[in-house]
Amino acid sequence: MAATKPSGTIWPVSRTQTLVQLNEDLLRQLDERAAKEGRSRSSLIRDAIDAYLFDEDKARIDREIVEGYERIPETDEEMESVEASAREAVEEEPW
Structure with missing residues (x-):
């Protein structure tokens, strides 16, 4: 990979x-x-190394998100709000 200076020199x-x-x-x-x-x-x-490391980082972030929700689960009220928002979004679709 090369870095390009503004003058066009690589x-x-x-x-x-x-x-x-x-x-x-x-x-x-x-x-x-x-x-x-x-x-x-x-x-x-x-x-290949870039892809491997990216996949590892993505998997780590996914694990951390799951762990966060396991530590502090959504409340019933939050889930009802999410479901209502999803219904509204679908109803607004022209199909």
Whole structure:
């Protein structure tokens, strides 16, 4: 990835190189996917790591939301209000 200065000059973003050991089958699959998508191995691996970390963060946030509702559940009054709002929203739809 590169950073672009306002003048249009492109400056490379600093990266750290790391060694990752892969078995032959995983390397073959990686190379096939990279070739199919016209990308480098590194690009594919970076995107896979980004997706993995994003999914982990999303799952953590979901767990924290559930834990919050378990600690402080909605009241019957709150649920009635939510249901009434949902009914109103559906009734307002033109279909």
